[in-house]
Amino acid sequence: MSGTRTFTMIKPDAVKAGNSGAILKMIEEAGFRIVAMKLTKLSPEKAGEFYAVHKERPFYGELVEYMSSGPIIAAILEKDNAVEDFRKLIGATNPAEAEPGTVRALYGTSIGENAIHGADSDENAAREGSFHFAQVEMF
Numbered sequence: 694m695s696g697t698r699t700f701t702m703i704k705p706d707a708v709k710a711g712n713s714g715a716i717l718k719m720i721e722e723a724g725f726r727i728v729a730m731k732l733t734k735l736s737p738e739k740a741g742e743f744y745a746v747h748k749e750r751p752f753y754g755e756l757v758e759y760m761s762s763g764p765i766i767a768a769i770l771e772k773d774n775a776v777e778d779f780r781k782l783i784g785a786t787n788p789a790e791a792e793p794g795t796v797r798a799l800y801g802t803s804i805g806e807n808a809i810h811g812a813d814s815d816e817n818a819a820r821e822g823s824f825h826f827a828q829v830e831m832f
């Protein structure tokens with residue numbers, strides 16, 4: 694059975710550009726309910742920990758520097774088939790290859806600065822959600 698929750702972050706480029714509201718509107722219109730949400734800023738240490746799975750990749754340093762460069766919006770979202778449907782809504786990692794109409798196609802500017810994060814599995818959604826939210830209340 695597929696899970697009902699996913700985890701997202703609106704990344705520094707999108708928050709800085711003033712696209713948070715438009716992106717949240719797309720998320721809600723696609724049928725996701727916001728379960729938890731906060732504006733926060735990651736320290737380089739926290740960003741490094743969040744992306745530890747990528748630490749051997751050549752872009753890791755750049756990714757950590759970028760993700761700690763400004764405010765982000767972290768959120769837990771609920772919908773049937775949340776992880777898969779959310780990855781469809783955000784589009785491919787590289788905005789140039791993302792389907793037209795997806796969040797990354799509309800608001801991403803490069804493969805590194807691609808506007809939004811979406812968890813890639815139920816297990817990672819749960820891990821990433823608890824990384825940012827110590828306690829998720831059930832509304």
Ligand code: DAT
Nearest residue numbers: 747752756785786804805806807810811813
């Ligand atoms: P995704 O965010 O689509 O799950 P990923 O998990 O492969 O992609 O990579 C995590 C983030 O790292 C991605 O959103 C942006 C950055 N990244 C990935 N590939 C990159 C590359 N070739 N150059 C620079 N940054 C990259």
Ligand code: MG
Nearest residue numbers: 810811812813
């Ligand atoms: Mg990923």
